[in-house]
Amino acid sequence: MTHFHPFRPRALSLLKDYSRARFIADIGAGLTVGIVALPLAIAFAIASGVKPEQGIFTAIIAGFLISLLGGSNVQIGGPAGAFIVIIYGINQRYGLPNLLIATILAGGLLFLMGLLRLGALVRYIPVSIVIGFTNGIAVLIGLSQLKDFLGLKIADMPADFFGQVAVLSQHWREISPAALLIGSACVAIVLLWPKTYAMQRGSHDLKTQMKRWMSQLPGTVIALVGATVACYAFKLPVETIGSRFGGIPQGLPSFALPALSWDTARLLVIPTLTIALLGAIESLLCARVADNLTELPRHDPNQELMAQGVANIVTPFFGGIPATGTIARTVTNVRAGGSSPVAGMVHALSLLLIVLVAAPLAVHIPLAALAGILLVVAWNMGEWHEFARLRHFSLPYRTILLGTFVLTVVFDLTVAVEVGLILACVFFIYRMSTLFRVEPVALPGLAADTQVMRLYGSLFFGAVGKVEGLAEQVKPPCRVLVLDTEKLISIDTSGLDALQQLQRTLQRQGQALVLCGLNPQPASLIQRGGLADALGPEGIQPDLSTWLRQSQASAL
Known part of the structure; x- marks a missing residue:
């Protein structure tokens, strides 16, 4: 396959x-x-x-x-x-x-x-x-x-954000009224031109039918054709495709x-x-x-x-x-x-x-018209309402969104996505580590020399610190530490290493470690990693109640 x-x-x-x-x-x-x-x-x-x-x-x-x-x-x-x-x-x-x-x-x-x-x-x-x-x-x-859009005479526009702001601020007094008028008109037409799919269906009113027919033509095309005709007819002093590029070839590439x-x-x-x-x-x-x-x-x-x-x-x-x-x-x-x-x-x-x-x-198409169309494209591309909704979300979400936004604007997309993914991973690791818990369990009939702890969540590299300190909490006369792992979803190699270190430390202190209720994934890794052999048959129990019955029976 x-x-x-x-x-x-x-x-x-x-x-x-x-x-x-x-x-x-x-x-x-x-x-x-x-x-x-x-x-x-x-x-x-x-x-x-x-x-x-x-x-x-x-x-x-x-x-x-x-x-x-x-x-x-x-x-x-x-x-x-x-x-x-x-x-x-x-x-x-x-x-x-x-x-x-x-x-x-x-x-x-x-x-x-x-x-x-x-x-x-x-x-x-x-x-x-x-x-x-x-x-x-x-x-x-x-x-x-x-x-x-403003008709500024800038020969070479920088690619970076601050460079563009600096150049625009130096030339803002050179605004061309004709270019600004053409660009603004195109923005208005694209935004206000009726959309077919937004109209009422089934109406036979002449005005509605005429409006629907006109709306079949995209607003961008209406804006472009209208601006081109206006510039050509009134000889407006604006830069066109022809003046900058010499036109578009009539043929195959x-x-x-x-x-x-x-x-x-x-x-x-x-x-x-x-x-x-x-x-x-x-x-x-x-x-x-x-x-x-x-x-x-x-x-x-x-x-x-x-x-x-x-x-x-x-x-x-x-x-x-x-x-x-x-x-x-x-x-x-x-x-x-x-x-x-x-x-x-x-x-x-x-x-x-x-x-x-x-x-x-195409030689007569004004560049201000194309700029106006792209301003609408940029506006429609952005999900600006998400900034207003940020207060409803968590700090990690706000940090990642705003960080990616700022880095995209100031640096570039690659840096923004890389840093955003790193932040997302860091916040995810932190969140998952907070979900992992170790809690003491009180059981009726439990021997005085035995302590039971229950593990919740995933034991991975971000949460091993909560296991590494367990050996210090097991004080005499306690001789057995039982870990109920029924709520332990998964474990990675760092978690396995933490359990192995815990087992060795307890063994040096003359104490034993018992694992109860292992789920398939933790059980498989513990078996393959050698911890099951170190614990022996008595150290791995199917569930906490089985172990408790066996310990009480052996005490009798």
Whole structure:
């Protein structure tokens, strides 16, 4: 029996029961998601410090592969807002070629994680850490967009939080009224544009029907088209995609082989781990959100990781950036009626068609409009209400959430998650150690030379101190210390060592140790560790009552 997870894409299940009605619904959902994805792909790429076409090519190639090979019926993959800060920092520090190499290496790591069935491990990351770094990334995304939102003439924006604050504070007097107006209008449109799924159903009122028809068009697209038309018609003095990047190529991306070498790969360990970690967390969180929105079969986390891996291996060869599952587009897919991976593949193909037909029009898109859209994305990404609820939770929860948030903002995601996990482990160890108890037990008819103690919880390395001091509490005339372990759930090697040390100390004092009511796990470790042999047949009893009857009978 193999320990590897089989490569079985969810799309293969379509061969069983895929109807014409589902196919039509998937095409409609895919076209809707493609329209939503276009402005986001462009905005994410520009905010990440790369060319806009790199975001579009990522949405096309990675989006198609993730849907084709993934383990979810409805998840949509592509460039994600959570990656903006990560990509920008890696691009600034290591350069674009090394960013592409790190993405390829991260893809290999993601595929390996899925192959080794490690998809479930991502679920063990505490929710406080996820909320902390998600809110931190949202703050950094919002901060990074102020430059274009305000129309500031800043040639090179730093990647770190304090550097960005310092540069923005130096240039705030250079605010462009036109850029601020365009950006603010886009924010208002995206926030206030009516949502189809929030409307009343069944109404035949003309106004309601018209409103519902208009709401079929995403607010991001309305904002982008409106801002572009306004800037072009009124010749507003704002920076556009054309003035900064020269436009978007009208055609397919070309294949290019990054210069991959072992010396380069060694320098990219941290960026690789960061991309892989964030990609795994984001994709599986998104898939879990999608599972809760539909009654379709739940996603396969290991297959999803393998699909993410393949997508991130292939996409950089065409200039693409890291990709993962995206919550906004996945939810849009579900709301639009998508029920199979076909919708995700149609979304990628529709983006490709838009690039082939309408790419020249992108030169007029104002960067302030994209910045406004991303400000809304950052706001929606953050779970700000969790800060208000912190007072209802324990000190460890508050410490981990706030610590992860601050470290994400001030340092980076990798440091934040590492420290957050360390804090979570420390608090967990402390909590588990407080749950372990040793309490004296009073039994009728107990001999004066016998003392009984009952153990509760788990005897592990964080709780051994409560056992190490028992020998000092056993004073003459006591000759036998009985430990009732019926409530002892588990024991580790440190706990075993503590019991062995207790047995030796008591033996030197002329006293005996008896264990009663061992559960399977402690009994197995005590047997394998040699303590059972040291105690002998009389030192291991099935339960406390049996031992008491035997001791009373021997006393008679």
